Amino acid sequence: MYELVQAVFNGDEKTALHQLISALSTSGKRYFLRNEILQAFADYCHQSQKPAYFYYSSSIGKLIQYTHEIILEEENTWFVVRPKIANQEVWKLTGDFNSFEQMTPQTLLDVRDRLVNRYQPHILEIDLHPFYESSPRIDDPRNIGQGLAFLNRYLCNQLLTDPQYWVEMLFQALQGLKHDKTLLLLSDRIPSGIHLAKQIKLALKLLNERSPDEPYEKFRFDLQELGFEPGWGNTAARVSQTLQLLDRLIYSPEPGILETFVARVPAVFRVVLISVHGWVGQEDVLGRDETLGQVIYVLEQARSLENELREQIKLAGLDVLGIKPHVIILTRLIPNCEGTFCNLRLEKVEDTENAWILRVPFGEFNPEITNNWISKFEIWPYLEQFALDAEKELLAQFQGKPNLLIGNYSDGNLVAFLLSRRMKVTQCNIAHSLEKPKYLFSNLYWQDLEDKYHFSVQFTADLISMNAAEFIITSSYQEIVGTPDTIGQYESYKCFTMPQMYHVVDGIDLFSPKFNLVPPGVNEKIFFPYSQKENRDSNLRTQIHDLLFTREDPQIFGHLDRPNKRPIFAVTSITSIKNIAGLAECFGQSQALQERCNLILFSSKLRPDETASPEEAEEIQKIHEIIQQYHLNGKIRWIGMRLPSCNLGEAYRVVADSQGIYVHFALFESFGRSILEAMISGLPTFATQFGGSLEIIENQEDGFNVNPTDLEGTAKKILGFVDRCDTHPEHWQEVSEWMSQRIHNRYNWHLHSNQLLQLAKMFTFWNFVAPENNEARDRYMEALFHLIYKPRAEKILEKHMGR
Incomplete structure (x- = not known):
């Protein structure tokens, strides 16, 4: 990077850099992100009549392509440059343009604090680098x-x-291997x-x-x-x-x-999957909107793990000794459960022999709070006591210790950390989706967002659990380190500021072998190709076709004037991130799309008064306004209800019967369960280019990854595909079969469980033969828990007690 900076600074392009900085300063803004920087540079090149090569191939052009942030101060301009994946540099350009030098991460964090007028000269610095310094590290970012x-x-x-x-x-x-009192192997x-x-x-x-x-x-x-011995x-x-x-x-x-x-090696028999806040139930319950995907994931993972463990025990010759797998989903018991089984202490997981949902209540505190469902943003004060209570319940249920603890989401991962420290059991983390990169500048403006989101507690919990875990499994490579153009979710924890609370100088080692890519599967008994006619229920097929295309119902908005047009289908929760309103607007702005296709939206709600969430209500209202603005009546169906999984599976297949298209239009998607479901059902699927879905689709030449901020470009991509299908009728079928086979071969629960258990065994063995610096690291995590996490969680509890 030094050579490139010197080429810009010491050559003719220094003038261009000066003019670009001057142009940025006239905007009135001080903080610019990558897309804004690229657009500003493109505008500068156009206005200055630069030749075409200048944007990409000049030294300044290359520097700008690598630049992810520019911060303007009165005296200096700061560049955050990412020359390659998982590598960030900080450069300072002085106001007189006489010096362009590389700076430390600490100086950048100070700059960001000054930007929001919350700088303080002495602040706690969190630096995890010493704990990874002597550990083996992966060299190649790939x-x-x-x-x-x-x-x-x-x-x-x-x-x-x-x-x-x-x-x-x-x-x-x-x-040292044994199961209870039974010696194994030696x-x-x-x-x-x-x-x-x-x-x-x-x-x-x-x-x-x-x-x-x-x-x-x-x-x-x-x-x-x-x-x-046996095994x-x-x-x-x-x-x-x-x-x-x-x-x-x-x-x-x-x-x-x-x-x-x-x-x-028969080393894993008892597994705990921790999903604390979820409203964890089975068919017809399956979580609230904010936890739906996680609950489905955990239930399917439990079934798959139990099957895999049972097979491994049998092959090891241990079933004849009466040894059986035991899988527990640990969650909270909710007394006011609205007619569900979420107040039942123990519930067997369907289609298993020995997998159970174990529900442990929160300590009472204020029963007006703890007897009800609690949002993931408000749950933090109850997790420590929950972990203590859960430990007793797990030991009683297993009649011994588990072999593996798997945390899910930020709260479940923190509970996994607490249990792992007490029980000395291997800890695995699964984030599903980290909130920090999802909410832009959430760490920088955490004080302004604290009452609503409590990010100070959550981001601290994330730092603790991800560093304490023996291993972390992710659904995609992008989840860890992003792409050349975007920062990964875990990478966003590498260096950041929480102004007036702490600076994270080095929050996680992205090259640590603890990171492992183990994508989830999809339930192929429910979600299978539309072409498997023998597995489909003809009555259900008729019912779902009626639901999607013709039925009148208070929970269905709109009718289709020409129901035989090719359907564009979307299934999603209603949040600004999921961007269902953006898809409706994309459809509304394209007369060509409206001529060729119908739009069918599937969400859990239809009207603003059906939700207590202001964000949901705003998004629902926005969709209604878009329908009116673009006169979409007769071209759109919006179904606002929850379907059992088996019905949802048939919905994908019914759309595929009509050679439809699935669109996942989220502004960001860490992975995308519905993408797997649609693809394996045989639906050609267009999905956001921001997040893990990029890897699921593995963008083919047809271009099935879309930019959800480019409505016109998305419409053109979909229309291009429709044109090819109309010109070559076999094209839809070819894409359908390719997508279905890709999910079947790569994203299946058998592979997932096999890899997960392999990781548990290997990291348990690794910690035995080469324990490294783990105790010192974990003591550091305990200090963060007691000195930062707990005091902030207690502030939330004070508010809850006053309600």
């Missing part, structure tokens, strides 16, 4: 999110470097790693004399004589394969062998 593969390679290199030490550590890790007849290597040879010789299909029970006692496999062939993997690992370690061996 490999961020592939922590498991990195650790496999790293550990194999360690085995080769010091084989005697690592074989002994491997032995100790295996020797007994004390094998006292060391060297002895283990010898005994493996004897065991393999014994197994070679057996039929490959011979059940473990028939030779169990012969293996125990050699020091091998190696359910047949002679399986046990032999597992021991051969270990033998090869000892003498010629390779990443693939290590990964395959660790996958077979």
Whole structure:
């Protein structure tokens, strides 16, 4: 970057830079983000009649392309430059244009504080860098999110470097495995790693004399004589394969062998999925609007994990000992549950044998608050006591400790941290969506937003849990480090200010192997291709077709003058971020789209008076106004009701029957569950280019990623696709099949659960053989919890007690 800055500063382009800064200063603004900077530079190039190459290829053009922020002060101009993914630099240009120098992150945080008139000279600095300094790190940004593969390679290199030490550590890790009082894998007849290597040879010789299909029970006692306890496999062939993997690992370690061996180690039997605030129920409940996606995710994950664990236990030969998987979804019990089962302490998860929803009530405090559902923004004062109460309930329910804690969302991750510290259990974090990057400048103006959102508590909770977790799973690469043009969700926690509270100088190591890309799946019993006619209920199909196209109902707005036109379909909650109003306006502004297509919107509400949320009410009213403004009556149907999942699955398929299109038009989407559902149903899907959906669709030449702020451009993309389908009728079918197969092959729950359990085993093993600096790190997190989080959470509680 230095060379590029010098090229601009020492050459003819210095004048252009001066003129661009002068043009920005005339706007009256002081803080500019990337899109505004690019637009200002484009305007400057046009007004100055610069040649076409100047915008992209000149030194200043390249510098501007890398620049994500410009801050104007009276004396200096500050550039936040991102020359590559996960790498940010701060440069200061003096007012006299005599100096352009690189600065520290601390100076940038001071500048941002001054910008909002909240600078103070002495402020707490949070710096997590020392805790990652001696840890193994991924070198190539392209490999961020592939922590498991990195650790496999790293550990194999360690085995080769010091084989005697690592074989002994491997032995100790295996020797310590047990389920309750049942010893697994190794007994004390094998006292060391060297002895283990010898005994493996004897065991393999014994197994070679057996039929490959011979059940473990028939030779169990012969293996125990050699020091091998249950857990190696359910047949002679399986046990032999597992021991051969270990033998090869000892003498010629390779990443693939290590990964395959660790996958077979029976180390996880009891799993807790923590989803605290969600209104967690099953069919016809499935959360409130703000938690709907998370609740569906957790229920499907619980089913999949139980299935995967059951299969692994069977293959390990442990089912004959009566060992069963046990999965618990931990959430809060809500006394005033509005006719649902959310006041039931224990509820079995449907389609499982031993997965349960365990609900633990919040401590009473003010029952007017705690007996009711509490928004995710208000839940913070109750989480510490909830964790203490939940610990007792979990120990009683499991009759022992769990092997893995999986937090969901910011509050669930904080509870996972508290439980992990007390129970000494491996902690996994899943954010789904982090609020900080979702709300622009939310950290900078946190004091103005505190009464409504309590971001000071939430962002502190995020810092604590993401650094304390043994591993973090994300749905997409972008979730971690974004794209060359956008900042990742986790990357936004790297360096930021909470003016007059603290500065985060280094909040997370994005190159840590703790980050792992493990996207969720989709329930293929409910969401499957429209072409699978044999799996569809003809009566349900007729009902849903009627609902979407013709039925009159108080919860349905609008009729279709020409119902045979190609439908554009959207299913979403009503928030400004989800931008359903933007889609309606895009449709309204394009007469060509209206001529060729109908728009069918599906949301949970239809009228402003149906919601207590001012944001929802405003968005609903906005859609009604757009319909009136663009005279969309006869061209739009808006259905405001909640459907059971099986009906929603059929809705996607009914739209596909008419060769329709699905559009996900969010301003930002961390992943997008409905995108998976639509694609696997066979609907060609257009989705926002901002967020993880970019990776789901893997933008083809047809261009199915859209910019939700470019209404005209989006309409042109959709019309281009419609034209191709009209010209070549097979085109719709080809895209439909490609999208459906992509979801089936890459986004399925079996893959998700398999990878998740593999990560749990590997990171548990890693923490055993190379515990690093974790205790010091976790003590630091406890200090943040007690000194920053708790006092601020108690302020929320004071307000709740006064209601």
